[in-house]
Structure formats: structure tokens, C-alpha cells
Amino acid sequence: MGHTRSILHVDMDAFFAAVEQRDQPDLLGKPVLVGRDQRRGVVSTASYEARRYGCHSAQPMAVAKRLCPHAIVVPVRGHVYGRISKQVLSILHDYTPQIEPVSIDEAFLDVTGTQRLFGPAQHLAAQIKQRIQGETGLTASVGVAPNKFLAKLASDLEKPDGLTVIHPKDVGRVLAPLPVTKIWGIGPATAARLKSMGIQTVKDLRDATSELLTNRFGDDGRRFYRLSRGLDRRTVTADSRAKSIGQENTFEYDVADRAHLRFVLLKHVEHIGYRLRTHGLRARSMTIKIRFGAFQTITRSATLPTSTYATDDLWEMAARLFDAWANSSSVPVRLLGATAGQLTTDGEQMELFTTGRQRQNRLDQVKDQIKNRFGHRAIARGIPNGH
Ligand code: TTP
Ligand code: MG
Numbered sequence: 001m002g003h004t005r006s007i008l009h010v011d012m013d014a015f016f017a018a019v020e021q022r023d024q025p026d027l028l029g030k031p032v033l034v035g036r037d038q039r040r041g042v043v044s045t046a047s048y049e050a051r052r053y054g055c056h057s058a059q060p061m062a063v064a065k066r067l068c069p070h071a072i073v074v075p076v077r078g079h080v081y082g083r084i085s086k087q088v089l090s091i092l093h094d095y096t097p098q099i100e101p102v103s104i105d106e107a108f109l110d111v112t113g114t115q116r117l118f119g120p121a122q123h124l125a126a127q128i129k130q131r132i133q134g135e136t137g138l139t140a141s142v143g144v145a146p147n148k149f150l151a152k153l154a155s156d157l158e159k160p161d162g163l164t165v166i167h168p169k170d171v172g173r174v175l176a177p178l179p180v181t182k183i184w185g186i187g188p189a190t191a192a193r194l195k196s197m198g199i200q201t202v203k204d205l206r207d208a209t210s211e212l213l214t215n216r217f218g219d220d221g222r223r224f225y226r227l228s229r230g231l232d233r234r235t236v237t238a239d240s241r242a243k244s245i246g247q248e249n250t251f252e253y254d255v256a257d258r259a260h261l262r263f264v265l266l267k268h269v270e271h272i273g274y275r276l277r278t279h280g281l282r283a284r285s286m287t288i289k290i291r292f293g294a295f296q297t298i299t300r301s302a303t304l305p306t307s308t309y310a311t312d313d314l315w316e317m318a319a320r321l322f323d324a325w326a327n328s329s330s331v332p333v334r335l336l337g338a339t340a341g342q343l344t345t346d347g348e349q350m351e352l353f354t355t356g357r358q359r360q361n362r363l364d365q366v367k368d369q370i371k372n373r374f375g376h377r378a379i380a381r382g383i384p385n386g387h
Contacts (some may be wrong), residue, residue, distance in 0.1 A: 003112075004112075004146050004168055005110060005112045005146055005147065006110070006111045006112045006114075006115075006121040006144065006146070007108060007109070007110055007111070007112075007144070007145055007146065007147055007148055007150075007151040007236060008108065008109040008111055008121065008124070008125055008128070008142055008143065008144055008151060009106065009107075009108055009109075009142065009143040009145075009148070009151035009152045009154065009155040010088070010092065010106060010107050010109065010128060010132075010140050010141075010142050010155065011105060011106040011140060011141050011142075011143075011152075011155045011156070011159075012088065012105035012106070012132075012138060012139075012140045012141075013048075013138070013139045013140060013141055013159060013160035013161060014045055014046070014047050014048055014051075014160065015045060015081065015104070015105040015138075016034040016044050016045045016076060016081055017032045017033075017034050017045050017046060017047035017048075017050075018047070018138050018139070019077075019080060019081060019084060019138065020032055020034055020047075020074045020077075021047060022137050022138060023080075024074075027047075027072060027074070029049060030047070030049055030071075030072055031046070031047055031049040031050035031052075031053065031055070031068050031070065031071040031072065032046070032047035032049070032050060032071065032072050032073075032074060033046050033047075033050055033055060033061065033064050033065070033068075033071045033072070033073045033074070034046075034073075034074055034075075034076055035061050035064075035073065035075075035076060036061065036075065036076070037061060037073040037075075038061070039062070040060075041060070041061035041062075042058055042059065042060055042061060043055060043056065043057055043058065043059045043060075043061055043064045044057060044076050045057050046059075046064065046071075048160060050064070050068050050071050053067045053068035053071070054067045054068075055067055055068050055071065061073065081104055081105075082104065084136055084138070085101075085104045085105060087135065087136055088105075088107075088132055088136065088140070089101060089107065090247075091128065091131050091132055091135060092107060092109060092128065093245075093275065094131075094274070094275060094278070095109065095111065095114065095118060095124060095128065095278075096109055096110065096111055096114055096279075097238055097279045098110035098111070098236050098238050099236070099238055100236045100237050100238060106152075106155075108148055108151065108152075108236045109236065110235070110236035111124055117278065121144045121165075122144055122163065122165050125142040125144050125163055125165075126163060128140075128142060129142055129161075129163060139160055139161040140161075141155045141156070141158065141159045141160060141161060141162040141163070141164075142155055142162070142163050142164075143155030143156070143157070143162075143164050143165075143166070144163075144164070144165040144166070145165070145166040146166075146168050146171075146230075147230075147231075147232040147233075147234070148232055148234050148236065149184050149227055149230070149232035149234070150166050150171065150230055150232065151166075152184070153166070153175075153178075153182060154166045166230075171229075171230035172229075172230070175202045175203075175206075175228065175229075175230055176201065176202055176203040176206070177201055177202070177203065178201060178202045179191070179200065179201060179202075180194050180199060180200060180201065180202060180204070180205055182202065183202065183205070183224060183227045183228060184223075184227060184232075185220060185223060185224070185227075186224065190217070190220075193216070197212075197216070202228050205224060205225075205228040206228045206229060208225075210222070210225045213225050243341070243343065244283075244339050244340060244341040244343065245272050245275050245276060245279075245281070245283070245339065245340050245343065246272070246287075246337060246338060246339030246340070247268040247271045247272055247337065247338060247339075248268065248289060248335060248336060248337025248338070249264065249268070249335065249336060249337070250291075250334060250335045251333065251334060251335070251336075254292070254332035254333060254334050255332055255333050256330065256331070256332040256333070258326045261322070261326070261333055261336060262319070262322060262323075262326075264336055265288065265318055265319070265322055265336055265338060266315060266318075266319075268318075268336070268337065268338040269286075269311060269314050269315045269318045269338050270311050270315075272314060272338060272339075272340045273309060273310065273311035273314050273315075273364060274311075274364075274367075274368055274371060276309040276340060276343075277309045277364060277365075277368055278368065280345055281309065281343045281344065281345060282307035282308055282309045282343065282344050282345075283307060283308065283309070283314065283340035283341060283342060283343050284303055284304050284306070284307040284308075284341070284342035284343075284344070285301055285302065285303045285304070285317075285340070285341040285342045286301065286302050286303075286304075286314055286317035286318050286321070286338065286339070286340055286341070287299050287300065287301040287302075287338070287339045287341060288300050288301075288318055288321045288322055288325075288336075288337065288338050288339075289335070289336070289337035289338070289339070290325060290333055290335070290336060290337075291333065291334045291335035291336075292331045292332060292333050292334055293331060293334075295334075297335070298325070300321040300324070300325060301321070301341075302317040302320065302321055303342070304317065307342070307343075307344055309364075310364060311364055314338075314340060318338050
């Protein structure tokens with residue numbers, strides 16, 4: 001039996017092309033092809049404007065240019081997309097550790113049971129979209145459904161900038177009219193074979209018997225039988241358990257102001273504390289990273305006698321490391337980061353806390369709730385007067 005799960009599929013819209021349009025605003029609203037403009041080049045992705053002319057991913061560049069002669073061709077900037085991909089994953093990690101990245105621009109999240117923290121799954125999906133847009137300037141489409149197959153299908157239904165929920169009770173109705181190619185694993189060749197059997201829509205597929213499908217397609221047939229009914233048992237498997245939780249930023253201009261740097265570091269540490277707490281983790285070590293000058297980078301680490309998820313404990317370590325460095329150096333800083341390491345899952349040690357500590361944890365908890373409800377900019381803690 002099992003209870004209903006809540007799965008999200010997040011997929012960036014026209015990812016590489018959208019990044020290029022974001023970074024070169026003259027490309028906005030224009031047909032853009034990302035890829036090498038060479039004889040044997042292929043299109044990595046086409047902007048939605050170019051898709052209207054029939055351009056698409058994996059098409060020879062020459063063909064795409066014939067279809068849309070006024071398209072602007074821009075080269076692939078892999079490192080930029082990789083960095084944004086990490087940024088998006090980092091946003092998703094604020095909501096659950098149950099994340100399975102599928103490609104550079106998509107991931108599944110299992111958000112079953114996060115309702116208490118973040119509200120219904122569709123609200124969570126809306127919040128995720130909003131944060132991705134706010135922090136990367138790009139749009140994503142999100143599907144919400146009881147399993148991976150349906151969530152991925154849903155994220156595709158209202159692209160771009162879509163938010164589509166498939167409720168368990170609507171599965172049959174939503175699936176019935178779709179072409180069989182929407183079923184995971186049915187490509188053009190299988191679709192042609194199905195068509196010769198008179199099967200074109202998911203409804204047709206559902207009307208076929210399990211025997212017929214397994215006779216013709218073996219194990220795949222069994223899967224088609226289940227998927228056409230919206231049944232999919234695959235679980236979201238998070239990539240290897242997080243070994244550390246970190247947060248860093250690169251300044252637009254190098255920053256020499258120690259107070260400002262200290263404030264930014266505090267923001268990083270607060271965020272790390274928030275993540276530890278929402279993931280039920282504790283950390284024993286803290287590392288800060290400082291980059292200055294011509295890409296000179298230093299790191300400094302400290303270890304606590306016991307593990308913690310309290311922002312104050314983490315900040316005490318980070319601030320001590322930072323102050324020690326800042327007292328002996330005045331160079332302007334380009335990048336500043338903090339990472340909590342030696343993570344362990346949280347035992348149920350709540351009642352072991354001293355009263356003062358309990359108060360601090362309560363305070364962290366209240367702040368976390370405000371962040372969950374109103375977003376991450378809602379709270380700004382003052383700079384403590386040092387330790
Ligand atoms: P997709 O998510 O398949 O496509 P997309 O994000 O460009 O468009 P949308 O999701 O709105 O339909 O792929 C993500 C990125 O991966 C895409 O921007 C470019 C890259 N990619 C390739 O380089 N080659 C390919 O054949 C495909 C399909 C994608
Ligand atoms: Mg995409």
C-alpha cells in the first residue's frame with residue numbers, strides 16, 4: 001500500500017540559451033542557438049524564439065541555421081552553466097537532502113513529509129521557482145506529482161516557467177490524451193511499432209493487455225503497462241550523503257572592509273546552520289576560505305570538542321578564524337566562504353542542552369521558521385560584538 005509521496009521535478013528552461021540571453025541582454029527575445037558555428041557543429045540548445053522555427057537540441061548547426069537564418073549563434077560556456085547548476089542545487093538543498101540531480105539542469109526532489117516545514121508541495125514548488133529566478137535570473141519549470149515519471153511529465157507540460165501539479169486523482173485524465181512518446185522509454189522507433197498496432201495515445205496503450213505488451217516488448221512492455229497507468233516505483237536517490245555543507249560568494253569588487261567581510265561571513269554561517277538544522281545534521285569542524293589578489297586562496301580550519309548545529313557555535317569558530325587572519329592582513333578580498341565539516345546525523349539530544357543553549361536553539365528554530373515562511377532575506381541578525 002504505502003502512502004502517497006510528493007515528488008518534485010525541477011528543470012531549467014532552455015538552459016544554456018537562457019543563460020546567454022541573461023548575460024547578453026541584446027539576445028533577449030531573439031532566436032539564439034548555443035553551439036559551435038562550424039561545419040560539423042551541433043545545437044546544444046535553442047532559445048524558445050528559435051524553437052518556433054523548428055530548431056532544437058542535438059540538431060546539426062547547419063540545419064538549424066537553414067531553418068532560422070537570422071538566428072544568432074553563440075558558443076557554449078560550460079563553466080558558466082556548471083556554476084549556475086551548482087547554485088540551483090544549493091537552493092534545492094535548502095528544502096531537502098533528498099535530491100537526485102539528473103543532468104546539468106534538472107533534478108528530482110522527494111519532499112514527502114516536508115509539509116510541516118514548508119507547507120503544501122505546490123507552495124514549496126512556487127517558492128523554489130521564485131528563489132531560482134531571484135538568485136540566478138533564470139526561470140525553471142517544476143512538476144509536482146506522486147512519483148518521478150509523473151513529476152517529470154508535469155514539469156514539461158507548461159514549459160517555460162511552468163508549475164504543474166498532477167494530483168493522484170487526476171492521473172488517468174491527464175495521461176489519457178498524451179501521445180505514447182511521453183512515456184519514459186518510448187522513442188520514435190517504439191512509437192512507430194506501437195502505431196502499427198493501432199496504439200498512439202496513452203489511453204490506447206492502457207487499453208492494451210499486459211500480455212500483448214510483454215509479448216511484443218518484453219520487460220519494457222511491462223513497464224509501459226505500468227507507466228501508462230501512472231505507476232512508477234523508482235525512488236529518488238540522493239547523491240552520496242553530504243560530507244560538508246558550505247556557502248561562499250565572489251564579490252563584484254575586491255572588498256577590504258573587515259567589518260563588511262565579517263558580516264558576509266556571518267550570513268554564510270547562519271545559512272549553514274539553517275541547513276544543518278533542516279537536514280537533521282551536526283557539524284564538528286568549520287573551515288573558512290579567503291581568496292585575494294591574483295587568485296591566492298587560503299583556508300583555515302577549527303574543530304569543536306562536540307558536534308553542533310547551533311549558529312552561535314559555528315559562528316564562534318568562524319569568527320575566531322577570520323579575526324586571526326584579518327589581524328595580520330589588510331589585503332582586499334575577492335571570495336569569502338565557510339564550510340561546516342565532519343557531519344553526523346542528529347541524535348535526539350535536545351534535552352541534554354543547558355538552559356542557555358536551549359534558549360539559543362529555540363531562537364535558531366524561530367528564525368528558521370521565519371525563513372521557511374518568508375524567505376531567506378527576511379532575517380538579518382546584527383553583528384555580534386566579537387567573542
Ligand atoms: P534540456 O533540459 O533537455 O533542454 P533545455 O533546458 O535547453 O530546454 P527545456 O528544458 O526548456 O526544454 O537540456 C538542458 C541543457 O543541456 C540544454 O540547455 C543544453 C544541454 N543539452 C545539450 O548540450 N545537448 C542536448 O542534446 C540536450 C538535449 C541538452
Ligand atoms: Mg531544461
